[in-house]
Amino acid sequence: MAAYSYKKNKQLSKHFNNREFASIVNGQLYTDRILVNKKLVTMLEKFFDYGIGTVIVLSGYRNTAADRAVGGDGYGAHTKGLAADIVAYKNGKPLSSKVVAALASLIGFSGIGITGPTGCHVDVRDGKNYKNAHWWGDETTGNNYIKSFLNYAGLTRATLYGTLGYYKKKLYSATAIRQTPIYYLPNKGTAIKSRLKKGKKQKVYAEKNGFLKISAGWVLKSDLKK
Numbered sequence: 001m002a003a004y005s006y007k008k009n010k011q012l013s014k015h016f017n018n019r020e021f022a023s024i025v026n027g028q029l030y031t032d033r034i035l036v037n038k039k040l041v042t043m044l045e046k047f048f049d050y051g052i053g054t055v056i057v058l059s060g061y062r063n064t065a066a067d068r069a070v071g072g073d074g075y076g077a078h079t080k081g082l083a084a085d086i087v088a089y090k091n092g093k094p095l096s097s098k099v100v101a102a103l104a105s106l107i108g109f110s111g112i113g114i115t116g117p118t119g120c121h122v123d124v125r126d127g128k129n130y131k132n133a134h135w136w137g138d139e140t141t142g143n144n145y146i147k148s149f150l151n152y153a154g155l156t157r158a159t160l161y162g163t164l165g166y167y168k169k170k171l172y173s174a175t176a177i178r179q180t181p182i183y184y185l186p187n188k189g190t191a192i193k194s195r196l197k198k199g200k201k202q203k204v205y206a207e208k209n210g211f212l213k214i215s216a217g218w219v220l221k222s223d224l225k226k
């Protein structure tokens with residue numbers, strides 16, 4: 001845990017600054033003190049590894065009074081510097097909170113809560129720093145027992161990576177069951193780059209619109225077998 005002062009601007013990591021976590025509610029700074037768990041910042045930085053363009057911290061640290069001002073009990077994860085309410089952007093557009101929560105679950109946040117269409121709460125509770133070690137929920141429905149945010153979002157790792165345009169990590173291998181066109185984009189209407197021969201084994205990096213991302217481009221999912 002690290003404590004900072006609002007008066008003193010400090011860059012905490014590549015993308016985050018201490019003031020982004022300040023105890024501000026409705027424009028009011030409740031205290032100069034800013035508590036930020038270092039692991040929280042490290043984990044937030046990981047969103048950028050997956051092609052996220054921007055992560056806005058709507059609320060980070062909140063002292064007891066600030067936490068109560070937003071309807072909290074004054075003891076939540078925000079009061080311990082463990083949490084951030086965020087909106088994540090890709091190509092300038094906010095991602096749906098379900099997509100953000102699914103990615104947060106892959107990154108390894110122990111506390112994740114959907115708070116609105118684009119708003120997502122993430123925290124790094126571990127049972128020692130907080131009353132419970134795990135909470136995955138949806139505040140918009142009151143569901144506090146989400147087992148898999150990928151399932152909850154109707155995504156697989158492959159379709160999530162496709163949504164994010166993240167093509168670095170091999171997900172599985174698949175073999176062409178017939179000769180198939182390799183498209184520039186996951187869209188039959190786009191130009192064909194080359195062709196993949198029947199029987200060729202390929203690494204698959206993502207899925208989108210019924211297409212698989214292979215190193216050379218996009219091929220129809222139905223033309224390959226895992």
Ligand SMILES: [Zn+2]
Nearest residue numbers: 083084085121
């Ligand atoms: Zn929160």
